[in-house]
Amino acid sequence: MKLPDLTELALRNLRESVLRNSLTTIGISVGVASLVAMLSLGTGLQQLFSRRLAKSGLFDTVFVSSRRELRGMGREEERTGPNPGESRVLDEPARQEIEHLPNVLEAYPDIRFITELRYEDKPHLTMISALPSSAKSNDAFESMQGSFFSSDTAPEVILQKSFAEELLGKTPPLGAPEPNVAELAKPLLGRELTMRYAQRAAAPAPPQQKNDAATADAGAVGAAYSVVSREQELKIVGISDLDVESMRGPMRAKVFLPLQLAESLHVMQPTDLREIARAASDQPVYSSISVRVKNPTQVQAVEDAVKKMGFTAFSILDASRSVQQVFRVLFAFLGIFGSLALTVASIGIVNTLVMAILERRREIGIMKAIGASDGDVKKLFFAEAGAMGILGGIVGVVLGWAIGQVINFGTNIYLKSQSLPPEHFWAVPWWLVFFAIGFAFLVSLISGLYPAGRAARLDPVQALRYE
Amino acid sequence: MTTAPAISAPPGSVAIAIRSEQLCRHYRMGETLIRAVDGVSLEVRAGEFVALLGSSGSGKSSMLNLIAGLDRPTSGTVVVQDRDLAKLSREELAKYRLHVVGMVFQSFNLIPSMTLAENVELPLRFAEVERSRRDSLVHEALDRVGLRARKDHRPSELSGGEQQRAALARALINRPQLLLADEPTGNLDSHTGTEIMDLVREFNRQLGMTVVMVTHERALAERYARRMIFLADGKLVDQSLNGPAPAQSGTPGGQP
Numbered sequence: 001m002k003l004p005d006l007t008e009l010a011l012r013n014l015r016e017s018v019l020r021n022s023l024t025t026i027g028i029s030v031g032v033a034s035l036v037a038m039l040s041l042g043t044g045l046q047q048l049f050s051r052r053l054a055k056s057g058l059f060d061t062v063f064v065s066s067r068r069e070l071r072g073m074g075r076e077e078e079r080t081g082p083n084p085g086e087s088r089v090l091d092e093p094a095r096q097e098i099e100h101l102p103n104v105l106e107a108y109p110d111i112r113f114i115t116e117l118r119y120e121d122k123p124h125l126t127m128i129s130a131l132p133s134s135a136k137s138n139d140a141f142e143s144m145q146g147s148f149f150s151s152d153t154a155p156e157v158i159l160q161k162s163f164a165e166e167l168l169g170k171t172p173p174l175g176a177p178e179p180n181v182a183e184l185a186k187p188l189l190g191r192e193l194t195m196r197y198a199q200r201a202a203a204p205a206p207p208q209q210k211n212d213a214a215t216a217d218a219g220a221v222g223a224a225y226s227v228v229s230r231e232q233e234l235k236i237v238g239i240s241d242l243d244v245e246s247m248r249g250p251m252r253a254k255v256f257l258p259l260q261l262a263e264s265l266h267v268m269q270p271t272d273l274r275e276i277a278r279a280a281s282d283q284p285v286y287s288s289i290s291v292r293v294k295n296p297t298q299v300q301a302v303e304d305a306v307k308k309m310g311f312t313a314f315s316i317l318d319a320s321r322s323v324q325q326v327f328r329v330l331f332a333f334l335g336i337f338g339s340l341a342l343t344v345a346s347i348g349i350v351n352t353l354v355m356a357i358l359e360r361r362r363e364i365g366i367m368k369a370i371g372a373s374d375g376d377v378k379k380l381f382f383a384e385a386g387a388m389g390i391l392g393g394i395v396g397v398v399l400g401w402a403i404g405q406v407i408n409f410g411t412n413i414y415l416k417s418q419s420l421p422p423e424h425f426w427a428v429p430w431w432l433v434f435f436a437i438g439f440a441f442l443v444s445l446i447s448g449l450y451p452a453g454r455a456a457r458l459d460p461v462q463a464l465r466y467e
Numbered sequence: 468m469t470t471a472p473a474i475s476a477p478p479g480s481v482a483i484a485i486r487s488e489q490l491c492r493h494y495r496m497g498e499t500l501i502r503a504v505d506g507v508s509l510e511v512r513a514g515e516f517v518a519l520l521g522s523s524g525s526g527k528s529s530m531l532n533l534i535a536g537l538d539r540p541t542s543g544t545v546v547v548q549d550r551d552l553a554k555l556s557r558e559e560l561a562k563y564r565l566h567v568v569g570m571v572f573q574s575f576n577l578i579p580s581m582t583l584a585e586n587v588e589l590p591l592r593f594a595e596v597e598r599s600r601r602d603s604l605v606h607e608a609l610d611r612v613g614l615r616a617r618k619d620h621r622p623s624e625l626s627g628g629e630q631q632r633a634a635l636a637r638a639l640i641n642r643p644q645l646l647l648a649d650e651p652t653g654n655l656d657s658h659t660g661t662e663i664m665d666l667v668r669e670f671n672r673q674l675g676m677t678v679v680m681v682t683h684e685r686a687l688a689e690r691y692a693r694r695m696i697f698l699a700d701g702k703l704v705d706q707s708l709n710g711p712a713p714a715q716s717g718t719p720g721g722q723p
Binding site for chain 1: 532538570590685
């Protein structure tokens with residue numbers, strides 16, 4: 001018998017005893033729903049975790065620093081690596097070379113410095129970090145108030161919320177509920193800040209550059225360049241609700257500047273002092289560079305390539321790998337629990353089909369008498385099992401998804417009551433939808449093996465005698 | 468009772484449709500061995516209309532099941548249209564039932580959940596006939612038995628005669644050479660029974676189908692069958708020809 005005929009007959013037979021087959025199908029649905037619920041919880045938790053990691057900007061990033069930078073820090077790489085004397089300076093040509101490595105999206109210098117920001121004539125000392133424009137797409141700024149930098153050179157600034165609090169002069173006591181970012185943003189967005197900083201000017205530097213409020217009180221630190229004190233007006237365009245403590249790398253700062261603006265300012269950084277002697281030109285020398293890789297799977301390759309160039313590179317790949325391992329175990333665990341219900345449901349299929357054989361014994365006899373082969377009968381019962389599996393699978397996925405939504409909703413109400421931000425820790429990816437339906441189909445077919453075989457073996461003479 | 472004589476088809480032979488030799492079907496029921504068919508040898512010519520007669524338990528239905536390929540002989544052979552049924556695999560037997568044999572039963576044996584048209588169509592599904600060709604074949608078959616107007620009814624909505632006509636339409640849908648009827652009028656009143664038998668005779672004469680009919684009504688057999696074969700206790704005991712034999716003499720085989 002051909003597949004369309006089989007399907008048609010199977011569905012007709014299922015309709016004939018609607019109640020029993022519906023109950024069995026509901027059994028499968030519940031099994032599939034529990035599987036989907038378990039696995040989407042696992043997926044959701046994993047995604048939540050990955051999102052958190054991605055916020056830190058570490059997942060797809062390789063951190064590069066000069067080996068000289070680490071001298072005397074007792075790092076293993078240092079001892080086993082090449083002689084520090086042979087190592088390269090992490091300057092602009094090196095950065096460009098890294099940027100041209102395969103699978104590298106961008107390599108940008110980490111510019112970070114501590115300086116003074118004046119707001120309403122009050123000085124605030126803080127850590128400032130430069131962000132590339134690509135950081136805009138980072139999840140980290142998804143719930144930001146205001147907007148991202150209008151351009152990579154705009155004299156604009158994004159504040160971290162705890163610094164915003166500081167500017168407004170209301171630092172909450174420890175353990176107090178999180179401040180509302182939107183409220184913090186209202187009085188600050190669009191206002192101006194003044195940043196006072198030390199500029200590194202290439203020698204022979206004319207320290208007499210008269211900038212409106214600049215005071216040329218800098219002295220030459222070496223033969224190579226001098227340091228000039230400068231001021232820069234900055235407009236507050238955004239307030240981020242990032243938690244400084246959970247951030248790493250360039251994100252670990254309270255105030256963010258556009259990268260090109262920060263570069264053009266030539267702010268004196270602590271590392272400059274160490275690199276003075278090696279600075280071959282007036283090209284900037286970086287203490288470290290962040291390399292963004294297209295895909296987390298390529299992090300290792302890029303890391304190796306950078307190491308070959310003579311720099312120190314590290315990523316949290318290894319850490320994330322063990323995290324993935326944990327999730328894999330969790331996944332298997334949830335999957336096994338989810339499958340248990342489906343196993344119970346599959347016994348229901350066996351039961352229903354065996355009952356159907358007893359009930360339709362005569363019908364099987366008739367079909368055989370008019371020419372149905374063993375295979376036809378077997379396939380027909382298989383098709384019925386498969387149809388119940390697919391139907392149950394589809395209903396189960398919907399049910400599982402609905403359960404997930406309800407639990408997500410409920411949990412978020414709880415989180416809200418605990419003054420915690422809502423989280424989406426429930427995800428039903430497409431692969432899970434197809435996997436669940438496919439798995440239900442497969443389990444149903446396996447359940448159909450015994451009944452189908454039994455139906456096929458029926459002796460037609462006996463079956464026809466049966467009333 | 469005499470030893471069962473071997474009965475061959477009337478001479479002047481055309482092709483032999485069915486030939487059995489020392490055909491036995493024994494089965495065990497508890498301690499007792501039941502000899503349902505016990506050494507039957509017979510021949511049926513192609514296009515012949517034969518009635519198998521006997522009281523209940525005489526083995527006539529078992530004989531029919533063996534010819535139909537629904538059952539396998541314990542010993543002996545049954546050859547239908549040059550196929551030795553005992554040597555066919557289960558799969559081949561199913562094909563044989565599908566294409567060579569059409570069957571009607573006393574209790575009609577239509578599938579209750581299907582409409583008449585669907586019941587008639589079922590063998591076409593097993594034969595994997597193109598969907599597009601099926602409708603016209605089903606209509607043709609239902610026309611032949613005069614049931615086209617009732618094709619969308621379920622068997623339970625029909626009279627016994629109508630059901631048996633539908634069963635006949637189903638039996639001939641795959642154009643088999645052999646029609647096997649097991650008490651086809653057993654559940655019908657005499658008037659409808661006659662209608663059904665007229666149809667069977669029509670199939671026999673117009674379509675050239677070989678008909679083997681099991682019945683216990685001698686009158687019916689005399690009226691419709693060309694030849695009557697009598698069974699008792701699984702053994703062939705007698706046979707006789709009815710009506711004007713088409714240019715052939717009597718057959719060997721003793722009277723009881």
